[in-house]
Amino acid sequence: MDFAFDARTEELRGRLLAFMDEYVHPAERTAEEQRARLGSPWLVPPVVEELKAEARRQGLWNLFLPDAEYGAGLTNLQYAPLAEITGRSPQLAPTALNCAAPDTGNMEVLAQFGSEQQRKQWLEPLLAGEIRSAFAMTEPEVASSDATNIETRIERDGDAYVITGRKWYISGAMNPDCRIFIVMGKTDPDGADRRRQQSMVLVPRDTPGVEVRRAMRVFGYEDHYHGGHAEVVFDRVRVPVANLIGEEGGGFAIAQARLGPGRIHHCMRLIGMAERAIELMCRRAVSRTAFGKPLAAQGQVEEWIADARVAVEQLRLLVLKTAWLMDTVGNRGAHTEIQAIKIATPRTVVSILDRAIQLHGAGGVSQDFPLAELWAGARTLQLADGPDEVHQRSLARRELKRFG
Structure with missing residues (x-):
């Protein structure tokens, strides 16, 4: 068995380790000091944008996405040691490389299941690091360890879907740059197959009826670098049918x-x-x-x-x-x-x-x-x-x- 990393992985590891030592670790204290002066835990410290610009300049950008059309085209085996390195500074490094959750998962969903229009409107600015996103699945009223329990309703009304429900611990939703939610709910709550009742739709944050109600803390921490975790209420939110990701029942x-x-x-x-x-x-x-x-x-x-x-x-x-x-x-x-x-x-x-x-x-x-x-x-x-x-x-x- 060969346990050595291939040449591309080794080259990227060397560059990323140098980036961490020269830029990321020195920025950790700077970011905290800047955040204290900003007056809001959700505003992004200027040093974070500086790190993102430098990571892009060095080609350390979107390393997570295996699709070469959108990302670095790395395999999971190639990406693994790079993700490990970013884990040494999990608040700053993934964001600096545009490899932070929940954006990574959302970009993977859009790349794999999104329509051409959805990719152009939302995936491209996410890949460029121009906006952030949130993924709305977990709910406070049900045991979310079983995703089939979800109660949020996504109901067809002519050429629109109407979304009603309450979510919490929605990662990324407190970030002021969060522009889009991927929302999971039920389009067929009485369907015979419990795993075909759910669908996913794209909901722009500024859609009427979307209320980001409060930030949820995690052991007292706000996890501000990842955009926090919010309680979000969807009160008869209307979005076009074209905002459906994939097909009904595919959520x-x-x-x-x-x-x-x-x-x-x-x-x-x-x-x-x-x-x-x-x-x-x-x-x-x-x-x-x-x-x-x-x-x-x-x-x-x-x-x-x-x-x-x-x-x-x-x-x-x-x-x-x-x-x-x-x-x-x-x-x-x-x-x-x-x-x-x-x-x-x-x-x-x-x-x-x-x-x-x-x-x-x-x-x-x-x-x-x-x-x-x-x-x-x-x-x-x-x-x-x-x-x-x-x-x-x-x-x-x-x-x-x-x-x-």
């Missing part, structure tokens, strides 16, 4: 197509988060003394660092195998591995970050280190894109089928 299948790449992208970035945690653990361990000797000489600290290294190497191999399978046999053929990384990666990275926080003491839970915010993001991914328990149930059933 569930589109959602699954969207979530597959999203899950592996999250896991790739989580590994980068774990790598940064290990780096911070080591720096702290060699610079602090307790009870007469450096923390690095404490046996328990050594165990934490060693266990973290072993865990990250295991996860990386599993994620790379999954990426390779997605490239060679497709998302369906890699279904077991996609679920495996979705279960294992957030859980393991949360544990590593928890140890890193412990090693930093009070500093670990403060704003002076990125660990607390990284922990909040990693812990959330045990819920996002389907909670762990749903994936465990599905994976177990697939294993049991082999034994009748």
Whole structure:
């Protein structure tokens, strides 16, 4: 087996690592200082636009999209180590490279299922980084771990669809540059096939009846770099029938197509988060003394660092195998591995970050280190894109089928 990256991946890795060291990491503190002066958590610090311009200049742009017509044309296996690098600064780096959720998934949906007009009107400005977007699926009144529970209605009325419903944790909706929502709701709520009841439509943010009601916090964080997470109400919102993505009844299948790449992208970035945690653990361990000797000489600290290294190497191999399978046999053929990384990666990275926080003491839970915010993001991914328990149930059933 050949574990080496190909020449293009190595070349991009070198450029991206240099970009991170020269531009992204120095900008982290600058971005926070600028945001404090802006007076609103949703206004974008000027340094973010500077990073985006530099990333475009260096050709580090839209790396996530495998369609060469729209993106870099990288395979999942080629993109995996690059996404890991951006995970070391998950608030800034993905946005700087136009590889941040939820825009990535929305661009994939439009590229794969959108009409020519939809791609021209919405995909092209998203690819250019001129606008942002939101994906509206989760609802507060139902168990959204089962997407067939969605209650939002999308009703045909002549040449328009009328959308009525309430969503929450709608990523990206607080960003002032958010111009378009992809909304999932039911066009056939009484249909016999529960997975053919749903459809997806495009809803411009300025459409009458769209109310971005409030920002939802995540463990107290607003996640402003990704445009926050909002509660959004759709009160008899009318959009043209041409705003339907794909076909009526195709919403569930589109959602699954969207979530597959999203899950592996999250896991790739989580590994980068774990790598940064290990780096911070080591720096702290060699610079602090307790009870007469450096923390690095404490046996328990050594165990934490060693266990973290072993865990990250295991996860990386599993994620790379999954990426390779997605490239060679497709998302369906890699279904077991996609679920495996979705279960294992957030859980393991949360544990590593928890140890890193412990090693930093009070500093670990403060704003002076990125660990607390990284922990909040990693812990959330045990819920996002389907909670762990749903994936465990599905994976177990697939294993049991082999034994009748």
